[in-house]
Amino acid sequence: MSTRKKIIVVGGGISGLSAAHKLVELREERGLSVDITLLEAGPRVGGVISTRYEDGFIIEEGPDSFITTKPAALQLCSRIGLGDSIIPTNQHNRRTYILLDGKLLPLPDGFLLLAPTRFWPFIKSPVFSLAGKLRMIMEVVIPRRAADEDESLGSFVRRRFGAEALERVAQPLIGGIYASDPEKLSVKATMPRFLEMERQSGSVIRALLREQRASNQSGAEGSGARYGLIVSLRSGMQSLVDGLASRLPEGAVKLGTRVKSVEMASGRWIVSLDEGEGMEADGLIIAAPSFVASRLLEGLDSELSNDLGGIEYASSAVVNFGFNKSDIKQPLDGFGIVVPAVEKRAIIACSFSSVKFEGRAPEGKHLIRCFLGGALNPGVCDMDERDLSESAFNELRYILGGSFDPLFSYVSRYPSSMPQYMVGHLDLISEINGRVSEHSGLELAGNYFDGVGTPDCIRTGETAAENLLDYLFSG
Numbered sequence: 305m306s307t308r309k310k311i312i313v314v315g316g317g318i319s320g321l322s323a324a325h326k327l328v329e330l331r332e333e334r335g336l337s338v339d340i341t342l343l344e345a346g347p348r349v350g351g352v353i354s355t356r357y358e359d360g361f362i363i364e365e366g367p368d369s370f371i372t373t374k375p376a377a378l379q380l381c382s383r384i385g386l387g388d389s390i391i392p393t394n395q396h397n398r399r400t401y402i403l404l405d406g407k408l409l410p411l412p413d414g415f416l417l418l419a420p421t422r423f424w425p426f427i428k429s430p431v432f433s434l435a436g437k438l439r440m441i442m443e444v445v446i447p448r449r450a451a452d453e454d455e456s457l458g459s460f461v462r463r464r465f466g467a468e469a470l471e472r473v474a475q476p477l478i479g480g481i482y483a484s485d486p487e488k489l490s491v492k493a494t495m496p497r498f499l500e501m502e503r504q505s506g507s508v509i510r511a512l513l514r515e516q517r518a519s520n521q522s523g524a525e526g527s528g529a530r531y532g533l534i535v536s537l538r539s540g541m542q543s544l545v546d547g548l549a550s551r552l553p554e555g556a557v558k559l560g561t562r563v564k565s566v567e568m569a570s571g572r573w574i575v576s577l578d579e580g581e582g583m584e585a586d587g588l589i590i591a592a593p594s595f596v597a598s599r600l601l602e603g604l605d606s607e608l609s610n611d612l613g614g615i616e617y618a619s620s621a622v623v624n625f626g627f628n629k630s631d632i633k634q635p636l637d638g639f640g641i642v643v644p645a646v647e648k649r650a651i652i653a654c655s656f657s658s659v660k661f662e663g664r665a666p667e668g669k670h671l672i673r674c675f676l677g678g679a680l681n682p683g684v685c686d687m688d689e690r691d692l693s694e695s696a697f698n699e700l701r702y703i704l705g706g707s708f709d710p711l712f713s714y715v716s717r718y719p720s721s722m723p724q725y726m727v728g729h730l731d732l733i734s735e736i737n738g739r740v741s742e743h744s745g746l747e748l749a750g751n752y753f754d755g756v757g758t759p760d761c762i763r764t765g766e767t768a769a770e771n772l773l774d775y776l777f778s779g
């Protein structure tokens with residue numbers, strides 16, 4: 305019989321919640337004797353995931369969806385009884401617009417993040433100049449790069465597809481996902497698939513075409529993101545947070561509990577809090593942003609703390625607007641708009657939420673959300689809510705034309721929320737993992753490892769839980 309163990313999870317965002325939930329699942333599965341406590345600094349769990357329910361609108365303040373190609377989120381939803389609540393993106397209007405010279409132009413059908421996969425829609429598209437198109441098509445004959453070291457997304461795209469492809473699509477689409485400057489973003493850490501295509505086939509376009517022919521897959525429709533591979537939850541992302549929280553043991557979650565530092569004494573973790581008495585544990589999962597983990601671990605391991613502190617973050621803000629459909633003259637026949645940095649606008653993207661997913665707005669209304677900030681637009685979180693809302697609304701009026709007013713606007717600010725995967729990021733992460741393995745009973749989880757999306761966070765949380773239990777109950 306093993307002795308009773310205690311595990312503390314720091315941080316109640318999706319990474320920490322998934323870790324705590326996995327601990328509960330494995331405890332039951334393996335009949336383990338373990339107490340689980342989740343410490344969350346804020347007044348609620350969920351971190352950046354939060355859904356507001358207002359007058360029939362389902363308003364995502366943070367993430368609005370997740371991809372299914374990384375299965376952790378989908379699998380978790382099924383395990384907690386949300387399988388039937390998964391909803392696909394709308395079958396219609398699966399297209400992305402790009403703002404160029406103040407005009408909305410649809411990305412050509414079959415255009416996948418940075419490469420065209422259908423000839424005629426690409427050739428006929430007004431998004432690229434003739435010279436830009438020719439340069440992109442030349443990708444099929446551009447020799448592969450011999451060197452294996454990491455490079456920036458900017459360098460990769462310019463090298464293979466030319467500057468126009470970078471400015472007009474790769475920067476807003478891929479840079480947008482990571483809220484990053486493409487000149488600093490690591491292509492190895494963010495788009496390894498394209499590097500692999502170059503390495504194996506000598507051309508991204510050729511590899512994509514081959515993939516499409518072979519699989520005839522559903523995700524190839526539309527343009528921009530592969531919308532067939534994106535899903536959400538009928539009642540919003542909040543239901544994932546609520547579902548997880550409801551499965552944790554009563555009293556396991558301590559809200560308003562900010563961890564100040566952690567150290568090791570006589571083989572146990574000593575967790576000190578900002579307020580109140582500290583706690584002890586046999587195992588510790590830190591599922592807070594890397595700059596927080598860096599501070600917490602400062603006294604334990606300065607090298608690890610330095611490495612964690614070396615990961616930069618960008619801030620962002622989301623402004624949700626409700627409208628009467630009849631007030632907007634421009635047809636909202638796409639899932640949203642991306643805005644290249646060269647356009648020098650205040651928003652970086654906007655989603656037509658009520659077009660993208662069923663049930664986001666009541667009959668006769670539209671829900672639109674605007675994104676501001678990212679590494680190329682620092683300072684958004686210093687703006688007050690009114691300025692952010694006005695700034696986003698002015699942009700919507702400029703882009704959609706006409707004169708209309710919102711029914712409401714809700715501003716959500718996310719300071720230092722998006723880790724920046726700079727060139728060399730994977731080496732840094734491998735160093736961090738190496739240092740963590742030196743500390744028995746310590747695991748880290750979060751969006752700064754090898755993926756910023758919700759499924760990545762769930763995977764890191766669940767892996768941390770599994771590793772920790774394996775360690776604590778081995779032999």
Ligand SMILES: Cc1cc2nc3c(=O)[nH]c(=O)nc-3n(C[C@H](O)[C@H](O)[C@H](O)COP(=O)(O)OP(=O)(O)OC[C@H]3O[C@@H](n4cnc5c(N)ncnc54)[C@H](O)[C@@H]3O)c2cc1C
Pocket residue numbers: 314315316317318319320343344345346349350351352353365366367368369370371561562563564591592593596620621622718721722749750751756757758759761
């Ligand atoms: C605006 C926005 C939109 C996004 N959209 C999408 C999307 O559509 N799809 C997608 O897949 N991903 C999206 N992402 C990315 C993804 O949602 C996030 O990477 C993920 O939710 C982060 O979860 P986390 O638990 O790692 O961190 P967080 O959500 O930041 O949670 C960390 C938690 O730790 C707590 N904490 C911090 N310090 C301490 C401390 N000292 N003691 C105790 N607790 C502490 C915080 O209060 C917080 O609750 C989006 C992100 C943002 C910001």
